[in-house]
Amino acid sequence: MTQENKKIIFHIDMDAFFASIEQRDSPEFKGKPVIVGALPGNRGVVSAASYEARKYGIHSAMPISQAYSRCPHGIYLRPRMRVYAKVSKEVMAILNSFSPQIEQISIDEAFMNMSGTQKLWGPPKKAAKIFTKQIHNTLQLTASIGIAPNKFLAKLASDMNKPNGITEVPFNPEEIVLWLAPLSVSKIWGVGKKTQQALATLGIRSISELQKIPLKELESRFGKQGTSLYNLCRGIDLRDIEGHEKAKSISREHTFNNDSYDAEEWYGTLLSLSGDVAKRSRKASRKGKTVVLTYRTPDFKRYTRHLTLVQPTNLSKHIYESACILLKKEIPRLKSLRLIGVGITNFDTAIQTDLFENGKKTKAWNASEEAMDIISNRYGKDAILRAREVTERKKKK
Numbered sequence: 414m415t416q417e418n419k420k421i422i423f424h425i426d427m428d429a430f431f432a433s434i435e436q437r438d439s440p441e442f443k444g445k446p447v448i449v450g451a452l453p454g455n456r457g458v459v460s461a462a463s464y465e466a467r468k469y470g471i472h473s474a475m476p477i478s479q480a481y482s483r484c485p486h487g488i489y490l491r492p493r494m495r496v497y498a499k500v501s502k503e504v505m506a507i508l509n510s511f512s513p514q515i516e517q518i519s520i521d522e523a524f525m526n527m528s529g530t531q532k533l534w535g536p537p538k539k540a541a542k543i544f545t546k547q548i549h550n551t552l553q554l555t556a557s558i559g560i561a562p563n564k565f566l567a568k569l570a571s572d573m574n575k576p577n578g579i580t581e582v583p584f585n586p587e588e589i590v591l592w593l594a595p596l597s598v599s600k601i602w603g604v605g606k607k608t609q610q611a612l613a614t615l616g617i618r619s620i621s622e623l624q625k626i627p628l629k630e631l632e633s634r635f636g637k638q639g640t641s642l643y644n645l646c647r648g649i650d651l652r653d654i655e656g657h658e659k660a661k662s663i664s665r666e667h668t669f670n671n672d673s674y675d676a677e678e679w680y681g682t683l684l685s686l687s688g689d690v691a692k693r694s695r696k697a698s699r700k701g702k703t704v705v706l707t708y709r710t711p712d713f714k715r716y717t718r719h720l721t722l723v724q725p726t727n728l729s730k731h732i733y734e735s736a737c738i739l740l741k742k743e744i745p746r747l748k749s750l751r752l753i754g755v756g757i758t759n760f761d762t763a764i765q766t767d768l769f770e771n772g773k774k775t776k777a778w779n780a781s782e783e784a785m786d787i788i789s790n791r792y793g794k795d796a797i798l799r800a801r802e803v804t805e806r807k808k809k810k
């Protein structure tokens with residue numbers, strides 16, 4: 414493969430994003446331990462810690478009481494999510510000026526496809542330098558970048574020389590194997606505590622140990638994940654950048670004014686969000702086969718759960734019921750929620766036929782939901798409320 418057409422992926426990760434924005438906006442916080450999250454004396458966790466705070470062993474998701482006992486003189490701040498979201502948009506706009514193919518994966522992280530941009534920006538490392546400089550000049554923030562032939566390696570690399578670090582992974586397959594060898598298996602994409610423990614019982618802790626296990630053995634022990642372990646420990650990752658030329662999903666989210674401890678409120682919110690998603694999908698004449706439930710816990714961690722249906726849908730009843738199935742599974746481990754959302758994705762590209770709508774029930778639902786669209790378009794959203802929403806509203810009064 415020539416230099417010109419080899420695949421080059423950047424992973425950009427803003428450094429201590431929330432805390433750095435606070436230090437930028439309040440210069441008196443510069444050089445000091447800044448902890449964004451719950452306030453000491455309250456329940457809750459750290460959502461971001463400045464590098465000065467990390468020296469005290471403070472990290473995100475740590476209970477705030479523990480952070481406070483490690484660093485009582487720290488500066489403790491509540492998150493300003495609106496500000497962070499706005500800065501995030503500014504970061505993404507800069508990214509877009511470098512490459513048309515961006516995949517944002519969280520508020521402060523994205524993949525960029527930099528293949529074939531050599532003529533424009535020079536070799537990858539030089540491009541990354543120009544790029545971080547522009548972020549710094551425009552936003553007074555720093556970013557770390559991983560440069561690699563694929564997403565897995567790029568993400569791994571961006572974390573290696575934080576903050577303000579540019580790390581380039583070798584592009585030659587044999588060198589990649591050697592580069593990965595000394596790392597812990599926990600660095601492999603998708604390897605959580607469970608898999609880590611399962612590997613440890615086999616005496617596998619480092620990637621080099623994993624590289625010695627034959628494909629057959631990994632597959633017999635881990636099934637499909639075994640195949641992916643075999644590939645990833647050699648740095649093979651075939652996932653493409655998912656650009657957003659076309660909307661890949663239709664979704665709606667709701668952030669609660671205060672963290673919500675009330676499961677009834679979660680279900681009620683899902684019901685009205687499902688209605689909105691269904692309505693928008695019908696307007697766009699699209700049907701999705703996968704329903705996605707999203708939620709954020711008070712520590713700002715975002716979770717998504719998927720349910721794939723037998724047939725694509727854009728009916729609020731189907732979307733709501735699928736979201737309920739997903740939420741029900743999560744309930745035992747949930748105390749409170751900051752945000753909940755629902756969406757559909759995995760759109761049917763074929764022209765919609767009546768094939769699966771032959772069932773009378775579905776047809777009836779279709780007709781009644783379309784009628785609701787018409788009425789709510791004419792008289793406003795509150796003109797029609799489904800039974801459950803009515804009880805929700807009564808309860809609030």
Ligand SMILES: [Mg+2]
Pocket residue numbers: 426427428429430521522
């Ligand atoms: Mg970050």
